[in-house]
Amino acid sequence: MRRSLGLRAMCVVLALSLLAPAAASADVWQAKGVPESVGINTLWVVIAAVLVIFMQVGFMFLEIGFSRGKNAGTIVAKIFTNFSIAAILYWAVGFAFAFGGGLGHVIGTEGFFLRDFGNPTDAFPIMGFSDATIEAKWLFQFSFCAVSLAIVWGTTLERIKFGVYVIYAIFFAALIYPIFSGWVFGGGWLQANVGMQDFAGSTAVHLIGATGGLAVLLLLGARKGKYGPDGKPRAIPGHNMPLFGLSVGILLIGWFGFNPGSTLNALDTRFAEVAVVTLLAAGAGALGALVTSWRITKTIDIGMVGNGVIGALVAITAPSGYVVPWAGVVIGLVAGVIVPLGVYAIDKKLDDPVGALTAHGLCGIWGTLSCGLFTLPALAEFNTVGKGGLLYTGSFSQLGNQALGVVVVFVGVFVTSYLVFWLIKKTYGLRVTEEEEFQGLDISEHGMYGYPEQFIPASELVGYGAAPQHGAAVSAGAATTEVTA
Amino acid sequence: MRRSLGLRAMCVVLALSLLAPAAASADVWQAKGVPESVGINTLWVVIAAVLVIFMQVGFMFLEIGFSRGKNAGTIVAKIFTNFSIAAILYWAVGFAFAFGGGLGHVIGTEGFFLRDFGNPTDAFPIMGFSDATIEAKWLFQFSFCAVSLAIVWGTTLERIKFGVYVIYAIFFAALIYPIFSGWVFGGGWLQANVGMQDFAGSTAVHLIGATGGLAVLLLLGARKGKYGPDGKPRAIPGHNMPLFGLSVGILLIGWFGFNPGSTLNALDTRFAEVAVVTLLAAGAGALGALVTSWRITKTIDIGMVGNGVIGALVAITAPSGYVVPWAGVVIGLVAGVIVPLGVYAIDKKLDDPVGALTAHGLCGIWGTLSCGLFTLPALAEFNTVGKGGLLYTGSFSQLGNQALGVVVVFVGVFVTSYLVFWLIKKTYGLRVTEEEEFQGLDISEHGMYGYPEQFIPASELVGYGAAPQHGAAVSAGAATTEVTA
Amino acid sequence: MRRSLGLRAMCVVLALSLLAPAAASADVWQAKGVPESVGINTLWVVIAAVLVIFMQVGFMFLEIGFSRGKNAGTIVAKIFTNFSIAAILYWAVGFAFAFGGGLGHVIGTEGFFLRDFGNPTDAFPIMGFSDATIEAKWLFQFSFCAVSLAIVWGTTLERIKFGVYVIYAIFFAALIYPIFSGWVFGGGWLQANVGMQDFAGSTAVHLIGATGGLAVLLLLGARKGKYGPDGKPRAIPGHNMPLFGLSVGILLIGWFGFNPGSTLNALDTRFAEVAVVTLLAAGAGALGALVTSWRITKTIDIGMVGNGVIGALVAITAPSGYVVPWAGVVIGLVAGVIVPLGVYAIDKKLDDPVGALTAHGLCGIWGTLSCGLFTLPALAEFNTVGKGGLLYTGSFSQLGNQALGVVVVFVGVFVTSYLVFWLIKKTYGLRVTEEEEFQGLDISEHGMYGYPEQFIPASELVGYGAAPQHGAAVSAGAATTEVTA
Amino acid sequence: MKKVEAYIRHEAFEPIRMELLELGFPSLTVSEVKGSGRQKGIVETYRGASLTNYLRPKIKIECVVAAADVKTIVDTILKYAQTGSVGDGKIFVMPVDQAYRVRTGESGDEVLQTHPGAAAEA
Amino acid sequence: MKKVEAYIRHEAFEPIRMELLELGFPSLTVSEVKGSGRQKGIVETYRGASLTNYLRPKIKIECVVAAADVKTIVDTILKYAQTGSVGDGKIFVMPVDQAYRVRTGESGDEVLQTHPGAAAEA
Amino acid sequence: MKKVEAYIRHEAFEPIRMELLELGFPSLTVSEVKGSGRQKGIVETYRGASLTNYLRPKIKIECVVAAADVKTIVDTILKYAQTGSVGDGKIFVMPVDQAYRVRTGESGDEVLQTHPGAAAEA
């Protein structure tokens, strides 16, 4: 019953999204006789989008690794459900709201359902610098929306109701993400008028996601048992560090689509330089987090090393197209230091199981601000956004613009998200019952454990176990041996 | 003893495949002075092939996730063995049978061992529309053959003898797949004469695989214990939903090679549009399956959400190059609805652990038929295959051709596969003993569990466990504490 | 205390690496107006590099799968730490040492921190045949360095101190790998003067890594319990074959970047042919290993099938750019036979948990030598390195040059690595205590198990388990049933 | 009061549990154990080396009942656990001094099971 | 000498362990078991089919003490394990003939625990 | 009839099993347990917070033998399980009223083990 709310809402949106274009659908495709550069740049943008879409698997395992085994399966369903909602809605309306308007816009107005716009270059002016096709650009921008949505939920693991994912995803993919990301890198007012630099979305993707995560966390509260009677945080270790390692590896790979792909262009070869900057930052981040956490806890914290990579990648996302390699190293290193400090500090009060507030929030802010320090004037000019950083220009103006952008986006996303979550809390509810939380979301929400053999007694499973059925000799394959005298 | 049959057959084929070209091998490579478009399209085709090859890992974990832990390791060996047999045989003969003939052919005759053909465009006329090199095209088509073969085995998990994989793989990769897929998209009679549309293989890859899976299942029977004394199906849950999530994620990524790559062309930028259609279908499929299964079982079924993605991707495979985005959404949504309905219905009588008959069979059929409804006339023309769908033309003719193609391929593959499996059953045998099935295939076929620490008592493993060897204080790293008074 | 040594050294190197270029950083980037071919080739090289970087995840799971569960988490931290050190140092100095010199050099002298060189084609003459940008080439070459470093540690699992990774990584990425790989494929004397052929690094990457692994193994010794009181090897099964399957799948995918990417060129379309050769070798390798190990042990050894793929890929790495497909099949098949024989033989005396000495060492040697047999003269000419193989020319000269190269590199890397490890052993120490080894590296080095729920009693974890907290009816989601009368 | 401890095959448990439930003995505890006895071991191979497991997985049932009920329990277990092959397992009966129900704190025979002869409680 | 065997909820264990430790009974053994009793089962669904688990996870505590200490142990367990809901578990007390400390080979009451009344050793 | 229950280190099990087999006592059952006693706990850290495990993994051996054989069993266990460090474990001996062999349904001392003194059976 309760759960049907979100699903119904979803169905309605879906139905609408289908009816509209059904009337005049044939306009999407036309025979092409395009210059080679279009094909090449489109190729790069599509490949980059596929790399970014792969990051969904990264986020899946980041959350799985850091959850207890009783809450592992739900994440699989969550990822694909959210991804799907984002796909349909970003196609229906999101992309149009984000990119389909004149420079300096507040909300776009063209390109719903990827149709009925004239020349794409006029309809989506901010992406006019690349001649990749609009379908490729949509795919790429959608993949960002899906990443941002995936980030939100890191703070909510192991206690949230599944329907909340569905309901918020609708608002997020249709409105919140498109509007605020559009301001930052969709040609909106922050980019076009303020000159805020955010090459691939430290703010527009990562901070937006983390801010949503903060809003819901404040309303949702900590996992039961996370804080002792004395208010001190207790360790609730995730269940699988190898799968966490998988997640970091996949995210790292995905980021080679995320940042370099944001050039939307292969032929100017800038993307290769962006890739180098990105890689160096990630490396410095891992080392920064390793050393910092080791100094504090005297152990080599696996989670910190991995989160150091992620935090550094988040930080370098904004400046990756604006800075030179050594600056990437510095930015990544600082992010690596921020990661353990942020995680330890936040953990004292807020229960953020994967450290999303630090990795995507704090590091996203740091990365965005770092443009104000390290942006090479020539690259600001090349990208035609903003000016050089403090280090080159001696002026605080770009840093101020970056800070303004961060504040505007944070406040905007926080307020709208808090409102949505507050409404959900009052109606559908945010949190499973204590009983369900104790049992785990896999069994209580999905009716089956994610690892059935670990939670269901072997004697109650069909044909479980490795015991031979009869004492008789085990035949071919497994040799046997008499043991009794 | 018994097992050596398949292996020996394999060796012979292998030896033959090596001897033949050894005589005149130098002809394969010649220095190139080729137009840039060749390089670009070749690049796209190779990258797409790599994405599709990655799907092998997807199928590996689909099967692993849905198996019990005692049958997890065997799948690893199976995947690489089958993949390897397919590689050698598709190079030796398969590709030639499938593509190496004039349009309208029944079986190809040119291009064995990728050599001794004249101008590739003449030898493989159906792929003449793309100027990608023949090596790239081979790699791409091989990757499809390997996918189709991987699909077969979803129905056979946890009870089949390893040698069956080997024997059938030889027939499949050398003959069955090449011939029937060649009819559908290798320029064979179904494509060239009937005008059957199957852009990337809903029928030619997925239905062929699922049909092989049905043939073997009928001869193999259900897992012991799957049906209770009352004949009712019992739940045999797979052991690992996170790994199932991995599989779906990888398959999704792979499909961005599968469908868009089937353009064999980057420069006309159609591939980006195919990618968008593919993504939207996948999204709609997840949501369709989520809602449908939730309405029936009142739980959010993780497996169904994931299988909804897969079923929708299978369905959109045929029409992806023929339809516009909104049609992709509809096709995916319907596939998503088919998935739970098909799985529940088939499960009543047939034990198909991963749901391959539904996801690849039913959805493959639906996808192929959907061309008859939704194909945009302009795209039929662009692809020079068949005509527009019912919705645009008001004519049932394309739908009829699609249905004809489905029936022909299903019957052809079913009969040949059933024959091969029947012969295997009479000679080598299809199924492990009851004892071996109870013990699990890992130990009985491979002599070692896939998860040794879970099946071997800790006291019988070398240095297992985390117990300190001496009661003495644990030194550096793990701090210790006195607990006794 | 002890651990800080390596970390401090690392910090110093890091600081230096940052200070230097900070002075004059703006020179890296300039606006581009480049021919399309530059963009296309750069695109291919970057994508290939990303595929190779993905191999890190492959090595991670190769080691995880073959380790006991108590040593699984440490590998995650190791991979990212090593990768990061390699990134920073290969950028700072490694690339310059390897490639930044005239042909025939012993050690390069240009291109530190990717800056302060003139025309890249002059500064890095060996890569002048490709017009891909220097950043792309750096990324690609770095990814090779990281692979080589990852290979080293396969022999050391489950007993080495974490700090050893850090210290050796510094020497390896800054000096050992750059110098010796530079001789082989960086335009150094073995390549330019001796004419040694190693297309993508059977020797330059794989043998170098395996040689480092041998050096450390001799100083480190076997895992406790590996050899019984009678000196006979005992089975210490890895804990997770599915994750081993993942590793092989990812490595296979990565190799499509590794070998074909080594063309550094998309437009001559050679890369597609290299890809085909690579694939066929992998397939033959799996089958060779399957049959060989089955003949010896009468079981279908999962690990051997997978290692057969890896060994064959290692072997085909050197010849992939020099041979035709059928030769790839032969080379792969022989490598597949080498794998089980090598593993069984080495296991008698040396404890190499993942079989790195065989897969990367023996197969690397075989692959390098195989150029001397199978190199097509026309391809030697095309690549302008060495001459045709014995089979075509009847001359042993190329084979001799290959052998010389192998010996030089093996001796050089062995001596320098042994020295470094010997120094580490004398100062910091190589091996954890017996107590720590028994407990496992995860808890002793990292203060937390990689699989906490498997090693920590449920009653000592917060909210663990799936038991309902109260006997009261479980609410929505999980239906319940009364069982008592 | 007696405790019945039985080491049996996995497959035997479900029918035993169901019959005991019908007979009014719903309360019991099971655990996974590994047993060594007359049953053969299993040989694994790993990279050519071999490894023998002498211990085979069994289910251990623990069921405390009034002395008068021991025969019912033992007979039920024997009825379903007997396959006639080596490895069927053993049943042991041991004395118990006292029993407490945690929920109520009460003790004595009546806390043991809910079979007709015992103090019903529902 | 008596053995106290208790089947309780996971959550109850930690406070019991701590109080017993304070009272001078640090030595005990726990294991994961699955129990069937009055507590309800749980129904799972998988691809439309359903599966009922009648066995619910419990912690089994085993603690051997001198006969005189049984009451202390039982009371401590009752104190923390009681929630009042079905499924709280049972405690059984059984006779023990002899005890040995492996480390020293010594036997008798004094090897059992370190509580004030027993032969201290530490 | 007596039941010997021993809580020992993992490493000690294999030699004990082998010697008991040679002495004619092939039948026993083991399980994984966690024990608390004099042995120290282990402290883990996770994101800066720490977590102490007081329970350490042990192997529990259960072996039912004729009263006359108890000494042999206890001595064998002591022989191999003794390292002299804290955490070596304990052995308890408890009375058993009756034993049944499931395979045959027979009962009494002769079902217990296959050592020379017991009723041989092959």
Ligand SMILES: Nc1ncnc2c1ncn2[C@@H]1O[C@H](COP(=O)(O)OP(=O)(O)O)[C@@H](O)[C@H]1O
């Ligand atoms: N004396 C014993 N003490 C403890 N456990 C025993 C004893 N005898 C048998 N068992 C348990 O019963 C299981 C089956 O015993 P086994 O001797 O193989 O069967 P059978 O009695 O049919 O010959 C063993 O694996 C072990 O777990």
Ligand SMILES: Nc1ncnc2c1ncn2[C@@H]1O[C@H](COP(=O)(O)OP(=O)(O)O)[C@@H](O)[C@H]1O
């Ligand atoms: N007679 C018994 N023999 C063995 N174990 C028992 C017995 N009675 C109860 N148990 C154990 O105690 C647990 C709780 O018992 P239950 O009957 O559910 O609680 P309550 O006594 O509060 O009604 C069971 O799951 C089982 O493990």
Ligand SMILES: Nc1ncnc2c1ncn2[C@@H]1O[C@H](COP(=O)(O)OP(=O)(O)O)[C@@H](O)[C@H]1O
């Ligand atoms: N009185 C007891 N009751 C139950 N188990 C016990 C008892 N005493 C010891 N044990 C078991 O024996 C193990 C070792 O005991 P410990 O006291 O650490 O060793 P030691 O006797 O050498 O001091 C414990 O971890 C626990 O499992």
